[in-house]
Amino acid sequence: MSAREELTPGQRALLTDQLGDAKPATSGLLMSFGQSIRDRRDHEHPTWEDLFCHNLSSWMGERAAPVLRRLLDAETEIDRLRDELADRLHPYTYTDAHNHRLTLDTVLDGLLRPYVWVEAENLAAGGAVATVWLTPGQAADLDQALRDRRTAAFTDHTGDKLTVTPEDGYTTFEVTNVAEDEGETPVVVRVVTLASRVRELRNTFAALAERAQQRAADAETTRDADAPCPHDAACGSDHDLDEADMFGWFRLTVGGLDDGPRWYCSPGCVNAAMQRAGQDLALADQAAAVDPGQQTPDRWPPNGGHDPLCSYAGGIGPDCTCGPDTTAHATVSPTPHPDATAYDTSHATSPEGTRQ
Known part of the structure; x- marks a missing residue:
């Protein structure tokens, strides 16, 4: 199953203009569409002109605008909820039964390239910490791997690695930091997440990947200096934060x-x-x-x-x-x-x- 292809902002604007003042389709209209599709597929098709299919196609075509409007509105609402999720889960943390914590957040490098930052930490005294920087593309691939429940590994530009392994009832996130000097051993920290939390993690990776790209775009754009930060309400705070x-x-x-x-x-x-x-x-x-x-x-x-x-x-x-x-x-x-x-x-x- 391939990942869902979303409309770009430009495509949405164009489609909105093309639909004009069409109202979203009602549930009854959607059910009628489903019945018409089944009728076209299952009826006995004649060898001559198929007037029955032509009539159904014409009927559906005249009512396609409300269906597209409903789909467009649904995708817009998904984006809004994803932004809301990113705000609420920024940063996202999960601690497993072994007192190992997984932290996800967004970050830009010195060249304003966006990343999803993944940290695995053993919270015991003196416990190890390992991190990896995923590009938005890698985060999208990870989302798909979690959706398909298959093992996947991702390596960042420094050689550090994230390996995700699904098992019955749980999924293991293993972060490995390569040894910097000869004679040192790699740092490896594993976080075990319950299967019931995988959907939440998928949504978080997708939301943070989009948020990272938005931060990068904003950093490259000259905006009104007096405009509020579009990313985080805490930006500009003078509080004594940790x-x-x-x-x-x-x-x-x-x-x-x-x-x-x-x-x-x-x-x-x-x-x-x-x-x-x-x-x-x-x-x-x-x-x-x-x-x-x-x-x-x-x-x-x-x-x-x-x-x-x-x-x-x-x-x-x-x-x-x-x-x-x-x-x-x-x-x-x-x-x-x-x-x-x-x-x-x-x-x-x-x-x-x-x-x-």
Whole structure:
């Protein structure tokens, strides 16, 4: 069985325009359609012109618009529920009877490529932690493998591996991190999920894969700096949040403002926050100075002190590409992985960071 092919946003818009003001089909109409299909299939077809089939086809064709409208509305509702599920299960966690925890979330690397982040952790004291980064395509293949109840293995670009093995009554998720140095042994953590939770996991992988792609698209799009984050209500929060729960996020501190550090979920949101901060500090400069020429030099410069083409200031990547004469007035810290021995914290948001 192949995966369901969904309409693209452009196809939905075109189909909506083509259907005009057609109302969704009633249940009675759908039942009549089913009966007409059966009648066309089962009746005795003559060797000459089949008027019976022609009449049924004409009747169904005249009523196809309401049927398509109902299907279109149903697919739109599925997308809405999937977004709602992603919001509710962000991040998703499951702990098995052996006190091993599976965590799923979305993350972007330094080049704004989207991934579904999978972590398996032994919660015992000193327990091992293993992670793997799945592309949206791999997450979709995993969804299909869970649907088909077949063993599947996925390897990310670093060589780390996720193996899913279905058994009677349960499914095992095994995450393997390759040894970094000669003489070391790979880190392997297994999480056993009950068969009753597989459907929930399938829906979560699908929702997070779509969410990761949306985050990547947003990071590459110049949006209104004052618009709220389209991904997470916690984005921009100044609360004292646990760093272990904020993996893949950024903490931004702006010099000259007294509101302290804030959390942002993507490079695009960091860039928008820096634009807002620049506007606020420029207004403060104008209000404080009698003459624009008397503004103190330690105030906020354009682009936060970065070159106009700086990759960091433009939200393109995590590293500053300014020249030696520029001075930025902002500090952005990517959230380190909860296991400080497993990740180089300077690359916490990038799967290309070197693990130690």
